[in-house]
Amino acid sequence: MKKVEAIIKPFKLDDAKEALGEIGVQGMSVTEVKGFGRQKGHSELYRGAEYVVDFLPKLKIEVVVPDEMVEKVTLALADSARTGKIGDGKIFVIPVEDAIRIRTGESGDTALL
Amino acid sequence: MRRLLPGSVLAGALLLPSLALAEDGVTPGQFTANNVWMMLCAGLVFIMHLGFATLESGLTRAKNTTNILFKNTFIISIGILTYALAGFALMYPGEFNGWLGFAGLGLGAGYAEGAMTPAYADGGYTYWTDFLFQAMFAATAATIVSGAVAERIKLPSFMVFATLFVGLVYPIVGSWKWGGGWLDAMGFYDFAGSTLVHSVGGWGALVGAWMLGPRMGKYVKGKLAPIPGSNMPLAAVGVFLLWLGWFGFNGGSVLSADPHLTSFTLVTTCLAAAAGCVAAIFGSWFVTSKPDLSMALNGILAGLVGITAGADTVSITGSVLIGLVAGGLVVGSVIFFDRIVKIDDPVGAISVHLVCGIWGTLAVGIFSTNPEHSFATQLIGVAAYGVATLAAAFAIFGGVKAVMGLRVSQEEEMEGLDYGEHGMHAYDLGLGGGISPSHGERAMPSPGMATRLATSENA
Numbered sequence: 001m002k003k004v005e006a007i008i009k010p011f012k013l014d015d016a017k018e019a020l021g022e023i024g025v026q027g028m029s030v031t032e033v034k035g036f037g038r039q040k041g042h043s044e045l046y047r048g049a050e051y052v053v054d055f056l057p058k059l060k061i062e063v064v065v066p067d068e069m070v071e072k073v074t075l076a077l078a079d080s081a082r083t084g085k086i087g088d089g090k091i092f093v094i095p096v097e098d099a100i101r102i103r104t105g106e107s108g109d110t111a112l113l
Numbered sequence: 114m115r116r117l118l119p120g121s122v123l124a125g126a127l128l129l130p131s132l133a134l135a136e137d138g139v140t141p142g143q144f145t146a147n148n149v150w151m152m153l154c155a156g157l158v159f160i161m162h163l164g165f166a167t168l169e170s171g172l173t174r175a176k177n178t179t180n181i182l183f184k185n186t187f188i189i190s191i192g193i194l195t196y197a198l199a200g201f202a203l204m205y206p207g208e209f210n211g212w213l214g215f216a217g218l219g220l221g222a223g224y225a226e227g228a229m230t231p232a233y234a235d236g237g238y239t240y241w242t243d244f245l246f247q248a249m250f251a252a253t254a255a256t257i258v259s260g261a262v263a264e265r266i267k268l269p270s271f272m273v274f275a276t277l278f279v280g281l282v283y284p285i286v287g288s289w290k291w292g293g294g295w296l297d298a299m300g301f302y303d304f305a306g307s308t309l310v311h312s313v314g315g316w317g318a319l320v321g322a323w324m325l326g327p328r329m330g331k332y333v334k335g336k337l338a339p340i341p342g343s344n345m346p347l348a349a350v351g352v353f354l355l356w357l358g359w360f361g362f363n364g365g366s367v368l369s370a371d372p373h374l375t376s377f378t379l380v381t382t383c384l385a386a387a388a389g390c391v392a393a394i395f396g397s398w399f400v401t402s403k404p405d406l407s408m409a410l411n412g413i414l415a416g417l418v419g420i421t422a423g424a425d426t427v428s429i430t431g432s433v434l435i436g437l438v439a440g441g442l443v444v445g446s447v448i449f450f451d452r453i454v455k456i457d458d459p460v461g462a463i464s465v466h467l468v469c470g471i472w473g474t475l476a477v478g479i480f481s482t483n484p485e486h487s488f489a490t491q492l493i494g495v496a497a498y499g500v501a502t503l504a505a506a507f508a509i510f511g512g513v514k515a516v517m518g519l520r521v522s523q524e525e526e527m528e529g530l531d532y533g534e535h536g537m538h539a540y541d542l543g544l545g546g547g548i549s550p551s552h553g554e555r556a557m558p559s560p561g562m563a564t565r566l567a568t569s570e571n572a
Contacts, residue, residue: 046339047408047461048401048448 001096001109002070006061007033007089008081013059019080020063023072026113029062039086058089064096066109139236143370150370151238151246157361158249160354162189162256168351169260170539172342172407172460176529177264178539184259184268188275192252195280200251201244204284204292211295213285220244237369246365250310255279257314260460262321264328267521268534270513278317282505286313286498301494302486305366307422307473308495313502315467318458320506325519327457329526337452340459345406352410356386359417363424378424382417385424385436389416392440400444407461408444414465415443419473423481431480438476439469471495 008016013030020028034055041054065073074091082088101111139147166185170178197220205223206214216223227233228240238246255275262271287309289296303309331340342348363382367374393412397405419439420432427435446464450456456463474495478488513519520526525533532538 044341045401045403045405046341047405047451048397048444049337049339049451051339051341 001064001066001099001112003062003064003094003096004070004073004077005092005094006077006081007035007058007091008061008077009083009088010057010059012081012083013061015080016061016077019076020061020073023069023076025063025065025069025073027063031060031062033058033060037087037090056087064099064112066112139231141231144231144236147236147369148238148242150375151242151365151368154361154365155242155246155249157358158246158253158365159189159358161249161253161358161362164351164354164358165253165256165260166351167347167354168410169263169460171344171346171348171351172260173263174340174529175343175540176531176538178343178531179535179537180268180530181259181263182539183535184263184271184275185256187272188255188259188279189252191272191276192255192279193248195276196248196251196284197244198280200280200284201247203281204247204251204287206288206292209288209292209294211293211298212289214288214292214294235369250306250362251279251283253310254283254314254317257311257462257466258317258321261318261458261462262325263459264530265325265520265526266321267518268530270517270519273513273517274317274321274509277509278506282317282502282509283310283313286501286505289497290494296494296497299493300485300487300490302426302477302481302483302491303422303474303494304425304477305363305421307418307420307470308498310470311418311421311466312470312474312495312498315463315465315470316499316502317506318462319456319467320503320510322456322458322463324510324514325457327455328459329523331457332455337455342407342459348407348410352413356413356417359386359421363421367425374425381424381427381429381432382420384429384432385416385420385439386413387416388433388436389413389419389440389443392416392437393444394440396441396444400448408447411443411447411461411465412440415439415469418466418469419476421470422473423477423486426477426483426486427480428482431476431482435473435476435480439472442468442472 006016010032017028034057036054036056041052041056043050043052045051061077063073070093074093077091098107099109099111100107162185166182169181169185173181199215199218201220202216202218202222203214206216207223208214224240225233233240234243255278258275258278259271288294290301290303290309291297328340330338332338359382360379363378364375367378369375389412390409391412393415394404394409396412397403397408416436416439419435420427423435424432443461443464446468447458447461450458450463458464475488475491477486478491510519521530521533529538
């Protein structure tokens with residue numbers, strides 16, 4: 001069981017959600033985050049003066065899936081969230097020990113499906 | 114906007130030729146129409162206070178919004194009360210020495226027989242309408258200061274300043290022109306208050322912003338680091354409300370519903386606002402490489418302030434030129450105060466109200482179609498108001514600083530005046546989230562606030 005975390009451009013959320021749905025992902029969590037990578041933010045103008053915005057708005061998608069689905073999920077996320085321009089984000093894969101569905105008490109992979 | 118006393122009907126008719134009918138008296142129907150128009154204009158000027166409140170909220174950070182709204186709420190209220198108590202009688206004392214007069218304490222001190230009939234003020238309005246319209250103007254001068262000192266002034270200190278400024282300074286200097294004082298006798302012209310309202314407020318704003326110093330973080334190692342406003346939609350709503358209100362500000366300053374003068378004044382007012390906006394758009398685009406919305410909005414106000422002194426007396430072309438120059442001036446002035454003088458004015462009040470107020474007043478000397486108006490007299494008026502208001506503002510702010518202090522603590526400024534002065538945020542009123550001390554983005558409550566919340570819960 002793995003957690004796939006993807007930091008993506010906010011306007012790519014719908015594409016990513018659809019791509020994940022198509023390969024059978026049942027649920028996901030989304031958080032608004034701010035951050036920067038190698039591009040180090042960008043500059044904006046206010047009343048004629050420039051200033052640097054270090055932390056740009058991004059979305060973090062979190063999906064926990066059985067091991068055999070990890071590759072499909074990361075591919076789907078990478079394909080759907082890519083614009084080819086700087087700031088497209090990153091995907092992280094993290095091991096997860098267990099999952100429990102609160103309503104029924106099911107655990108392990110069955111709690112994910 | 115000189116108020117004509119019953120005894121000066123003839124003089125009034127000479128000043129405003131299209132009011133010549135007044136010599137024969139106005140009919141009851143005309144009197145009613147005049148009075149209704151003037152009450153409507155009082156309502157329009159009242160709406161300007163909502164415009165100031167929203168504009169200032171939009172151009173400042175979300176952690177100070179409650180404080181900004183609170184100051185605007187207080188100013189209009191204390192302004193009306195002090196104007197009833199003394200301001201009206203100080204500004205329009207009747208016959209006086211031209212410098213300082215007082216008709217008497219309390220509203221009604223100037224109430225004479227015939228104050229509800231066409232015998233009063235050429236039949237333009239009743240005594241009560243007169244008071245109401247003028248009272249709405251009075252609070253404007255202090256509201257202008259509110260924006261320039263935003264995000265760092267102690268609330269009680271500002272309340273004391275605003276009370277004295279609107280209750281004493283504005284009406285006394287105002288009497289020099291509109292009360293029939295020495296500048297009026299000299300031929301100085303200020304139709305609706307480019308100088309009497311806007312420059313007076315602007316001088317106060319300049320002194321306040323200078324004495325307070327810039328907001329923390331505005332200059333990093335001497336270099337300008339802009340502090341963006343929190344809400345451009347609110348700023349836009351504010352400016353459009355102000356534009357709407359200005360139809361009453363200038364239209365009502367005709368002091369009757371005279372069809373020719375009111376309609377003409379509304380057209381010059383509108384044209385100057387539009388020209389100011391366009392000039393500021395292209396000015397900011399040219400200077401900063403991008404068109405800046407806050408500058409475009411300031412440009413509208415710049416044009417409005419500029420046309421206010423001569424809205425009834427300049428030509429149509431003159432009104433457009435006044436607006437264009439004002440719109441260019443405001444862009445240059447904002448950059449000048451930000452980068453050269455380094456006086457921090459979060460909303461651009463000094464540039465809009467002081468700089469363009471001076472421009473508009475001098476422009477009467479250039480564009481007026483009335484040969485009696487001269488540039489030299491206008492300059493004397495501008496200088497007189499500058500000296501008097503600067504002295505008064507320094508005295509009040511200086512006194513307040515010595516007794517109560519002017520500026521909030523650094524810790525409070527970082528955390529925001531909403532929590533520091535009022536214990537209340539403008540947004541996210543629940544415990545779910547706070548407003549971060551930086552540029553207004555949502556974040557977890559800051560450590561300091563979390564501690565205080567915990568303390569108050571335990572108490």
